[in-house]
Amino acid sequence: MPIETKKARDVSPTEAMLTMILGPQGMGKSTLCSTVAEVVDPDEVLLIAALPREAKTAGYQYYNFDTVFVEESVDWAPESKKYSPDGYDKVMKVVKELATDEKYRAVIIDNGTEVAEYAWHASLAPLRIGDPGELGSSGNRYTPYTSIREKMERFMTHVSRLTSDSCARKKHVLIPWHPQKPSEDELENKGVEYVGTEVPMVRGSFRRRAGAKIDTVVYMRRESKVDKKSLKSTMEWKLQVASDMDRHCKIPGLLDPGVKLIEPKFSELLKIVERSVQNDT
Numbered sequence: 001m002p003i004e005t006k007k008a009r010d011v012s013p014t015e016a017m018l019t020m021i022l023g024p025q026g027m028g029k030s031t032l033c034s035t036v037a038e039v040v041d042p043d044e045v046l047l048i049a050a051l052p053r054e055a056k057t058a059g060y061q062y063y064n065f066d067t068v069f070v071e072e073s074v075d076w077a078p079e080s081k082k083y084s085p086d087g088y089d090k091v092m093k094v095v096k097e098l099a100t101d102e103k104y105r106a107v108i109i110d111n112g113t114e115v116a117e118y119a120w121h122a123s124l125a126p127l128r129i130g131d132p133g134e135l136g137s138s139g140n141r142y143t144p145y146t147s148i149r150e151k152m153e154r155f156m157t158h159v160s161r162l163t164s165d166s167c168a169r170k171k172h173v174l175i176p177w178h179p180q181k182p183s184e185d186e187l188e189n190k191g192v193e194y195v196g197t198e199v200p201m202v203r204g205s206f207r208r209r210a211g212a213k214i215d216t217v218v219y220m221r222r223e224s225k226v227d228k229k230s231l232k233s234t235m236e237w238k239l240q241v242a243s244d245m246d247r248h249c250k251i252p253g254l255l256d257p258g259v260k261l262i263e264p265k266f267s268e269l270l271k272i273v274e275r276s277v278q279n280d281t
Contacts, residue, residue: 016163016170023220029176034059044105050114078130087118112177123147145204217250253277
């Protein structure tokens, strides 16, 4: 039987895109995610809220997205000797079910940082500890770090499938994520496993690999604008799509010269990606 093939251009970079939006808290990551409703019918957008407060974002409230809450139960409380986390399993259950879903055209997982924490709890639970330091000399303190890497690999693999033909209906997937500085012992990997001075907030080595599992990586920025007449300054929120020395962005294709900051809307990001792909062909 001959191998079944497609042409690379049969897979459109903008038809279903997996996007990571990095930035500190309060920078407008969730607001940007809500603008996917300018491209997709709001009734075809699903919000997966890792914490109840995520659903309170003004944009989510405005569009009134269907929402699944995957908050971890109180059964994870190491200080009370409770070692039964369920947040990671809840997230994975929803993501796997979405592979056969035909209703939703876009999925927002808000936020990736919390999902990574749920994976961390699930990695500690079998050891009945709340911190690797509790292992002492009785166990390998690297065991939970190996476990969280495997769990996050599994999570990102299933999420990525939602943007592919293996999904019943391909979807845009947007994941807001907080950044962090690499640890001191990771600096030797700079330029090999990652570049820049910011990586996604995840415990262990997966933070250096996360970008490799994503189609598009962008950053929310706050810029000061000074009025030339009044000399008054105002703050503007922008989406960074081109890399600099601190933030390594990832866009399919080749950006137009001089393009770095755009309006923080998903529709504008799609336009940039579409143009970049055309520039690269």
